[in-house]
Amino acid sequence: MLRCYRSFSTSGIIRKKYQLTPGFDLKCGLEIHSQLDTTHKLFSLSKTSFQSSPNSKISYFDASLPGTQPTLNPEPLLFALKAAKALNSDINTNSTFDRKHYFYGDQPMGYQITQHYQPYAKNGFLKLLPHDGVQKEKIINIEQIQIEQDTGKSVYTEFDNQAFSKIDLNRTNTPLIELVTKPDFTNPEEIRIFIKKFQNLVRHLKICTGDLETGAMRVDVNISINNGHRVELKNLSTTSAVIQAVKYEYQRQIDLVKSGESVVQETRGWNGAKTVRLRTKEAALDYRYMPDPELASICLEDDIETKLVLPKLPDALLDELRNDPYNLSVKDATILTHDLQLLDYYFALFGKTVLGDVSVESKLPGNWLIHELLGGFTKLNLPFDQNLIPVDKLSELLIAIQLEKITKSSAKLLLQHLMNNPQDLETPILNLIQEFDLGKQDTVDLNEIDTIVQDVMTQHENIVQDLQNGKKLNSIKFLIGQCMRQSQGKIKPNIFENRLKEIIGI
Numbered sequence: 001m002l003r004c005y006r007s008f009s010t011s012g013i014i015r016k017k018y019q020l021t022p023g024f025d026l027k028c029g030l031e032i033h034s035q036l037d038t039t040h041k042l043f044s045l046s047k048t049s050f051q052s053s054p055n056s057k058i059s060y061f062d063a064s065l066p067g068t069q070p071t072l073n074p075e076p077l078l079f080a081l082k083a084a085k086a087l088n089s090d091i092n093t094n095s096t097f098d099r100k101h102y103f104y105g106d107q108p109m110g111y112q113i114t115q116h117y118q119p120y121a122k123n124g125f126l127k128l129l130p131h132d133g134v135q136k137e138k139i140i141n142i143e144q145i146q147i148e149q150d151t152g153k154s155v156y157t158e159f160d161n162q163a164f165s166k167i168d169l170n171r172t173n174t175p176l177i178e179l180v181t182k183p184d185f186t187n188p189e190e191i192r193i194f195i196k197k198f199q200n201l202v203r204h205l206k207i208c209t210g211d212l213e214t215g216a217m218r219v220d221v222n223i224s225i226n227n228g229h230r231v232e233l234k235n236l237s238t239t240s241a242v243i244q245a246v247k248y249e250y251q252r253q254i255d256l257v258k259s260g261e262s263v264v265q266e267t268r269g270w271n272g273a274k275t276v277r278l279r280t281k282e283a284a285l286d287y288r289y290m291p292d293p294e295l296a297s298i299c300l301e302d303d304i305e306t307k308l309v310l311p312k313l314p315d316a317l318l319d320e321l322r323n324d325p326y327n328l329s330v331k332d333a334t335i336l337t338h339d340l341q342l343l344d345y346y347f348a349l350f351g352k353t354v355l356g357d358v359s360v361e362s363k364l365p366g367n368w369l370i371h372e373l374l375g376g377f378t379k380l381n382l383p384f385d386q387n388l389i390p391v392d393k394l395s396e397l398l399i400a401i402q403l404e405k406i407t408k409s410s411a412k413l414l415l416q417h418l419m420n421n422p423q424d425l426e427t428p429i430l431n432l433i434q435e436f437d438l439g440k441q442d443t444v445d446l447n448e449i450d451t452i453v454q455d456v457m458t459q460h461e462n463i464v465q466d467l468q469n470g471k472k473l474n475s476i477k478f479l480i481g482q483c484m485r486q487s488q489g490k491i492k493p494n495i496f497e498n499r500l501k502e503i504i505g506i
Helices: 074-086 188-205 239-258 314-322 330-337 338-352 364-379 389-401 408-418 422-426 429-435 446-460 462-466 471-487 492-503
Strands: 026-035 100-101 110-115 119-130 136-148 153-159 162-169 175-181 216-224 231-236 266-270 273-282
Touching: 026 188, 074 136, 100 338, 110 136, 119 188, 119 273, 136 188, 153 314, 188 216, 188 239, 188 314, 216 239, 231 273, 239 273, 273 364, 273 471, 314 330, 330 338, 338 364, 338 389, 364 389, 364 408, 389 408, 389 429, 389 446, 408 422, 408 429, 446 462, 446 471, 446 492, 462 471, 462 492, 471 492
Parallel strands: 231 266
Antiparallel strands: 026 175, 026 216, 100 110, 119 136, 136 175, 153 162, 216 231, 266 273
16 A cells, blocks of 8 residues: 655754744643544444445434434543553543533534543643754643544535535544643644654554544644633644644734733634634533433553553654664654654564674665665655565665675666566566676776776866865765766776876875
8 A cells, every 4th residue: 555755853854943922922732632543433333434425334323313322432442541651641540421512513412422520531741852853852741631522524515506514424423532731832833843743653552543634633722822811723624724823823812912902712713824713712611511421430440551552652762763773863763753664664674684694784774765765756756655665675685785796876776777667576686786787896997997087077177177276175076976877886986086086186
């Protein structure tokens, strides 16, 4: 299956911090709803499916037919508990469900089942670290995490010059966890980094796809200035939309205060250019919360946290990749920890080469996977596909480089050929090296070297003159590259370097 290569910040790319207006402190908190990637829905045995035809994945309970009752499925609870442990939260061994009342077409029961009074987790935190893109470590505190059911979906259409609102209940009762942070964000960039880090975390836990664009994750922002009334921003479909909306709303509230007006507590949306008023912000009283009489408490063993088994999480993986035996740069390690498919490919490649019978140089697998193979996909305008160049084939190529059967320059040409001609993947690498005459020359023909060097120097006399005058000394690397190109990478670069320096006189 093809998978798009995600973009993200690395420690080598620290964005310029957004400059706040002096005298106007920004305070933000996030509410993140994440759909749990379970087999069944939260309180019914309907399948969770987002690509099916409307109203084809619903049960009697999902449609709120009279007499139907909810039954909690264990899988959503397990997924939720994993998130709580990964987010360093206190797990409540006795949590309850409540009804949040409001009337809307896509909520047929007239209320949503959630956890208002006794959520299953509280008092967690997530650290933003320098390798995430912040200047210094910062802790974002989490007020609570609660389990709740998703609503249906309203589809607006027109027919015969009349507007209609159609209701699709496939999404109804899909399990969610809602994470509520403390208002610890004081700059939009911290929000961006937190969202990206949280997305990566749930993907590593394999409990949610983490995709904002598909609605699997939805972010609301509570924002205020100078501890004034807070405004809730909803309907933010991308990380970029979140950041732009926060920046706009921050400036809007400043303009109101400067003009002598007050900021009103309300809910606003984002239309792509500005925030717009949706409704007055509701208080808890407006929702008429009440304990759900049809659902029993969730009673957990006291040692439940110690029994939860988590995979290795991104921060721990990044530390592992930066140290022996991998010794990757922070940037390369970050790239791998943000794509599980890429990470699995790397570990398999490392095992077959560095830890295999032929001990390949430890940096080769990372360099060739991240810079050469991914670079090749970029040139072809294709997403990363582990089946196009299987691990075994790239391992063969790296082993050939280590055994000096082929130079790195020629190996790059051969890799590019394989990506363009997958029918040759069945042919052993050594046979392809021989077939295309890419083998490293065992003996060096000095006349051939001089011919190539002289030809390159003649074509680039201005560079040679600069070198002779002691200027732009690094430009000799360009001449070496041109010589390597003419020799098709069969001759070691240091041979050309020594001969160029000798003739030029440097």
